[in-house]
Amino acid sequence: MRSVHHLLPVWLCIxxxxxxxxxxxxxxxxxxxxxxxxxxxxxxxVNPSTNTITIQMNYQGETWLAFGVNPDGEMIxxxxxxxxxxxxxxxxxxxxxxxxxxxxxxxxQSLTNSSITQENGVxxxxxxxxxxxxxxxxxxxxxPNTFLYAYGYSNTLAVHKRAEHFRVRSALQSCxxxxxxxxxxxxxxTDGTDAATSGFIDTxxxxxxxxxxxxxxxxxxxxxxxxxxAAGPSASARDSYSAAxxxxxxxxxALSSDAQTLMDGLTFKHVVNPDNAAITIELTYxxxxxxxFGVNPDGEMIxxxxxxxxxxxxxxxxxxxTGEGLDLxxxxxxxxxxxxxxIQTDGVTILTYxxxxxxxxxNVxxxxxxxxxxxxxxxxxxxxxxxxxxxxxxxxxxxxxxTASQSTPxxxxxxxxxxxxxxxxxxSAGSISDELARATRTKRLWMAHGLLLxxxxxxxxxLAIGCSVLRRKQGGTWFVLxxxxxxxxxxxxxxxxxxxxxxxxxxxxxxxSGERHNLLGLFVFLLLFVxxxxxxxxxxxxxxxxxxxxxxxxxxEEEGEHVATDIVYANDQATAPKKSCLRLMFEMQHRIxxxxxxxxxxxxVHLGIELYEEEFTMNFNGKAIxxxxxxxxxxxxxxxxxxxxxxxxxx
Numbered sequence: 286m287r288s289v290h291h292l293l294p295v296w297l298c299i300x301x302x303x304x305x306x307x308x309x310x311x312x313x314x315x316x317x318x319x320x321x322x323x324x325x326x327x328x329x330x331v332n333p334s335t336n337t338i339t340i341q342m343n344y345q346g347e348t349w350l351a352f353g354v355n356p357d358g359e360m361i362x363x364x365x366x367x368x369x370x371x372x373x374x375x376x377x378x379x380x381x382x383x384x385x386x387x388x389x390x391x392x393x394q395s396l397t398n399s400s401i402t403q404e405n406g407v408x409x410x411x412x413x414x415x416x417x418x419x420x421x422x423x424x425x426x427x428x429p430n431t432f433l434y435a436y437g438y439s440n441t442l443a444v445h446k447r448a449e450h451f452r453v454r455s456a457l458q459s460c461x462x463x464x465x466x467x468x469x470x471x472x473x474x475t476d477g478t479d480a481a482t483s484g485f486i487d488t489x490x491x492x493x494x495x496x497x498x499x500x501x502x503x504x505x506x507x508x509x510x511x512x513x514x515a516a517g518p519s520a521s522a523r524d525s526y527s528a529a530x531x532x533x534x535x536x537x538x539a540l541s542s543d544a545q546t547l548m549d550g551l552t553f554k555h556v557v558n559p560d561n562a563a564i565t566i567e568l569t570y571x572x573x574x575x576x577x578f579g580v581n582p583d584g585e586m587i588x589x590x591x592x593x594x595x596x597x598x599x600x601x602x603x604x605x606x607t608g609e610g611l612d613l614x615x616x617x618x619x620x621x622x623x624x625x626x627x628i629q630t631d632g633v634t635i636l637t638y639x640x641x642x643x644x645x646x647x648n649v650x651x652x653x654x655x656x657x658x659x660x661x662x663x664x665x666x667x668x669x670x671x672x673x674x675x676x677x678x679x680x681x682x683x684x685x686x687x688t689a690s691q692s693t694p695x696x697x698x699x700x701x702x703x704x705x706x707x708x709x710x711x712x713s714a715g716s717i718s719d720e721l722a723r724a725t726r727t728k729r730l731w732m733a734h735g736l737l738l739x740x741x742x743x744x745x746x747x748l749a750i751g752c753s754v755l756r757r758k759q760g761g762t763w764f765v766l767x768x769x770x771x772x773x774x775x776x777x778x779x780x781x782x783x784x785x786x787x788x789x790x791x792x793x794x795x796x797x798s799g800e801r802h803n804l805l806g807l808f809v810f811l812l813l814f815v816x817x818x819x820x821x822x823x824x825x826x827x828x829x830x831x832x833x834x835x836x837x838x839x840x841x842e843e844e845g846e847h848v849a850t851d852i853v854y855a856n857d858q859a860t861a862p863k864k865s866c867l868r869l870m871f872e873m874q875h876r877i878x879x880x881x882x883x884x885x886x887x888x889x890v891h892l893g894i895e896l897y898e899e900e901f902t903m904n905f906n907g908k909a910i911x912x913x914x915x916x917x918x919x920x921x922x923x924x925x926x927x928x929x930x931x932x933x934x935x936x
Contacts, residue, residue, distance in 0.1 A: 312460030314341055321434060321451065322612065327352075331416070331426045331459040338424055338457065339398070339413040340366075342434065347403050349442050350410040353380070353433040354422045358450035358587065361387075363433050364421045368401030368410040370440045375399035375412055393419075403440075429454040431588075444801060451607045452588045455646045538686035540567055547660060547677065553578075557652050557683045562643065564650055564683065565624070566592075568636040568660065573629050575668050576636040577661040579606070580648045584657045584676035590647045591659065594627030594636040597666045601625035601638055611669070619645075655680045664725070672724040730788055735893055735907075737781035742886040743915040745774045750879065751922035755929065768820070775817045782810050802892040809885050816878050823871050827862035887915065 318326040324345035331338045342350050349370065355363030360380050367388075368375045377394055381387040399412040416424045424430055435448040544552035550571040557564045568578050579591030589606045603617040625638040642650045650656055657678045661671040749770035756763035785806065894907040
């Protein structure tokens, strides 16, 4: 009995030590979510006592998921956690290159409580990791952080279907503060310090909670919300912001009579009112289009705070630019603009507004400088992909009420950088009309590329195949039609392929890397080349026997080489000459490769239409039109073939 009493303290120590540390200091995930996309949400919680973060991603679909961090916002150079549902693997990786070979597992994994599950068509990735890992990017509890996410086409790890980055400027969500202090409703801790700078939740800008009826918007961190329609936010949404907008102080400062030329055809005026710490901005464009102006120290559109004016709806609102797609251009939950207007007169568009220099959790405009501003011009009045996007830096102090009438700061044209939706932009300001012409030309070239290949593979190719399938109905002309149509397909495809190579070369992109459409386009073109060359240099048919025969060729009709297949030999007079093995192999290869090419090309057109609609923010039902025409022609050919078979059997 004494020995048992001696062992009891040891047993208790072992039992206590065996309790997982995470259980003792775990933080439950909050109910609040960040809506990254309509089908993708994220929850996170930082545990100050263990200096760890727990993250959960929820995707409405079944695929592999990845989450990571990189201050540059790039996949390459980032630290990623990838979850593979088929194996249940959740591991940390270095993203060294774009290819799968460049995705390397960490030698020492630091994840805990990791899992990836799929249920009812939903994929959920969960893991806990230290905020700081040796020789890796640090996650800052107080912010700011730039995170990455990606997901694939299926559960198999391969090329991602989508990869984006987003910025969280404020403090991350946290559980019980490490010091045991509580956070008051006024945004301060019990010792009077600012909660936002103490690593706690920023109560002045709460994270929204998702509801079943609407996608939540995480405005505290500039995250994404429900998709924005091409026409901008709804009237009800604008009305809900009007109260906040009207509360902003107005400025009585007059704008300078002199304007800064950002580009030929685009000028900029401003004035700062020190009394209410507000700035008034006027952007004038010699043309008719939506306009955007904003600020971002990085000089990038993504991560910037922009004011966008839509002439058709007279909407002037503030937006977070958290990604390239329209669904990632989201209006602020609390608008701080006043004296807003966007007007169009005599072909000129003028955007005017007043806003505070400092807005909660947004980029600050420095009255004393320097500032990096961003601006964009659309193709027309409908909010979609910009025709031009630029940034410029003003090193000196901004004009104030007192100085606006005295002098105008100059903008060095060489500081204006960015891109148009076309060729590579020069680092000089240049002419906006030239840039718009270049962007419009690029858009038209992509349209020509798509139309050529759609007609080639949606109309010409099915007709060429139909000539072969229905050749007994056409007599000897089938081969002339079949060959001519195939040569036309090769010509139009080559022109369309050359247009794509030309555009990508002008834009400075790599021609055949990364994008699935680019790689598949090269593959289809090479297969088509093989198909055409094999047709041109095909093995010859055997010489006709001198025996009596009857052909189905009509008098005075040109006889093609393949008419030999339409010869009917009399059983009692002669036998048909046999084809060589090489000829038989060619005919089989020609048929199989032709069918494979048709299927791949249709899928390629499908991808191309998706890319065009996404790039230029259009939805013209291109896929419905293409496949409607292609399937109709194919269906008619099949019905005609069936009718021929039935008629021949009745004979």
